[in-house]
Structure formats: structure tokens, C-alpha cells
Amino acid sequence: MSRLNVTETFHQITFPGHLHTQDSLRYAMDFQFQDTDTLIVTYPKSGTTWMQQVLTLLFSRGDPTLSHSIPNWARAPWLEQYYCPDVLKASLGPRIITTHLPYSLLAPALQGSKAKVIYVARNPKDVAVSYYHFHKMANFLPQAGCFGEFLDKFLDGTLHYGSWFDHVKGWTSQGRDKLNFFYITYEEMWQDMRGSIERISTFMQCPLLAEELNNVQRHCSFSCMKENAMVNYTQIPDEIMDHSKGSFMRKGKIGDWKTIFTEEQNCMFDQVFEAEMQSSKLNFIWEP
Numbered sequence: 001m002s003r004l005n006v007t008e009t010f011h012q013i014t015f016p017g018h019l020h021t022q023d024s025l026r027y028a029m030d031f032q033f034q035d036t037d038t039l040i041v042t043y044p045k046s047g048t049t050w051m052q053q054v055l056t057l058l059f060s061r062g063d064p065t066l067s068h069s070i071p072n073w074a075r076a077p078w079l080e081q082y083y084c085p086d087v088l089k090a091s092l093g094p095r096i097i098t099t100h101l102p103y104s105l106l107a108p109a110l111q112g113s114k115a116k117v118i119y120v121a122r123n124p125k126d127v128a129v130s131y132y133h134f135h136k137m138a139n140f141l142p143q144a145g146c147f148g149e150f151l152d153k154f155l156d157g158t159l160h161y162g163s164w165f166d167h168v169k170g171w172t173s174q175g176r177d178k179l180n181f182f183y184i185t186y187e188e189m190w191q192d193m194r195g196s197i198e199r200i201s202t203f204m205q206c207p208l209l210a211e212e213l214n215n216v217q218r219h220c221s222f223s224c225m226k227e228n229a230m231v232n233y234t235q236i237p238d239e240i241m242d243h244s245k246g247s248f249m250r251k252g253k254i255g256d257w258k259t260i261f262t263e264e265q266n267c268m269f270d271q272v273f274e275a276e277m278q279s280s281k282l283n284f285i286w287e288p
């Protein structure tokens with residue numbers, strides 16, 4: 001399978017070229033899901049790594065051995081990234097798979113599947129800010145430019161992985177009714193981690209004892225994850241992620257957008273949000 005050093009374009013959406021190829025994207029679209037699979041779906045910067053950690057720890061009943069010895073991408077590989085087939089071949093237990101792909105690209109592969117699908121959404125102002133900072137440290141992403149320019153691209157849907165609006169609307173309006181689907185927000189997890197883990201464990205049909213839940217909660221906390229080299233991406237070399245320019249586990253907060261949005265940017269965002277989301281019943285929490 002060839003690895004390209006250039007940005008891949010697929011169905012009008014661009015992806016980072018060092019991880020995605022035409023072959024890897026086709027592999028994702030043709031993927032044969034098993035009923036025992038769990039698919040984590042997110043737009044980037046919405047709490048993907050967090051959910052990977054929750055599910056790993058739920059499956060291990062709170063035992064942190066796996067989550068402290070195997071990187072997140074090898075425990076819950078991204079379906080569309082070139083290394084996924086190798087990781088899944090080596091997988092022993094029920095598979096946790098991750099994707100940032102829009103619903104339209106995965107709908108045929110998921111049709112009729114009983115695989116569990118967990119969609120994590122985050123308020124898009126914080127997504128945009130988190131994505132902006134990530135662009136500054138991730139050398140495989142295009143130059144972020146100033147925040148205003150970046151925000152325009154976010155609202156236009158021209159960043160890698162496409163439009164946040166299309167992503168959220170596609171999965172929650174079309175996917176939800178057809179799939180074995182669970183929806184949760186970053187903010188719900190942040191405000192009530194214990195209750196969120198319990199809800200996820202119920203959906204996963206994986207009931208845990210109180211002590212086991214305590215352990216899941218502890219190892220999923222921001223402070224623990226920030227120190228855990230298997231999820232904080234410090235293992236990735238500086239040529240790919242320049243850790244002198246920022247941390248992957250950056251702030252982990254609700255409402256950080258307020259530190260960077262100007263009033264004008266906020267008004268423009270609200271207008272686009274209202275127009276794009278008028279048909280959606282989703283509610284977002286914008287501040288703690």
C-alpha cells in the first residue's frame with residue numbers, strides 16, 4: 001500500500017496524506033463490521049482520545065495495564081488510516097475502532113450492522129480552538145495562519161476531514177435511526193464523568209462494580225491522561241508533532257473559545273451555526 005506525503009482528496013474532503021491513502025480510504029468504505037465491534041465516531045478534537053480511553057478501561061474492567069502500555073491508536077485504530085488492517089489482524093478481543101469519516105462514506109459499510117456506534121460531539125467553538133492549536137503543533141497539517149483565517153476555513157468546511165456541521169448532522173440525523181447508536185457530548189463527560197461512564201457501560205452491556213468504575217474514572221481524568229505517554233502523543237517524534245509548540249492534552253476545558261474569539265468572530269459563528277443547525281435538535285453547552 002503506498003503512503004503519500006501529500007494531502008489526499010477523497011469525495012471533496014481532504015485528509016492528512018501521511019496517514020491516509022486512496023487505498024486506506026477505500027478499505028474503510030468496504031470494511032466488514034462485526035456485530036461485536038464498537039466504532040467511536042468523532043469530528044477531530046471532540047474527545048476522541050478520551051473515548052478511546054474510556055472504552056479500553058471499560059473492557060479491562062478498570063485495569064490500567066493496557067491503557068498504560070499500548071498507544072491509543074493501536075488499541076482503537078482509525079479505520080481510515082493506512083496501518084488499521086495490520087492492527088486489526090493482531091487484535092484478540094472485541095475490537096474498538098475509531099473514525100473521523102463522515103456518515104455518507106461509511107453508511108454502506110454499516111448498513112444492517114449491529115456494531116455499536118458511539119458518537120462524541122463537542123461544542124464547535126471549542127472544537128475550532130482546539131483544532132487551531134493542534135494545527136500549530138502538528139507538522140503534518142497545513143499552516144494554521146491566524147485564528148481568523150482558520151475560523152473561516154472551519155466554518156467553510158475546508159479543513160481536513162471536512163465540515164463539522166455536515167459531520168455532526170450526517171451521523172446524528174441519518175445514522176442515528178439506522179444504527180446501534182449512542183450519542184454523548186464532550187461537555188456531558190466533562191460535567192459528569194461518573195454518570196457518563198455509567199451510561200456508556202450500560203450501552204456497551206458491560207456492567208462494572210463500583211470499584212472498577214472508580215478505576216475507569218481515575219484513569220480517564222484529564223490529569224491522568226496528560227501524564228500517560230500512551231495517550232498524550234509524546235511518543236510521536238517532533239518532526240510529526242512538535243511538542244515545543246504545544247501539548248496534545250492542552251487544556252481539556254469547556255469554553256476556552258472565549259479566550260480567543262473576538263466579538264465579531266463570535267457573531268459570525270453564531271449566524272453560521274444557526275443557519276446550518278436549524279434543522280437539528282442538538283443542544284450544546286458553550287461554557288462550564
Ligand code: A3P
Binds near residue numbers: 043046048126250253
Ligand atoms: P483541548 O485542545 O481543548 O485541550 P481529540 O482526542 O478528539 O483529538 O480531542 C482532543 C481534545 O480533548 C483536547 O482538547 C484534549 O485536551 C481533550 N481531552 C482529552 N482527554 C481529555 C480528558 N480526559 N478530559 C478533558 N479533555 C480531554
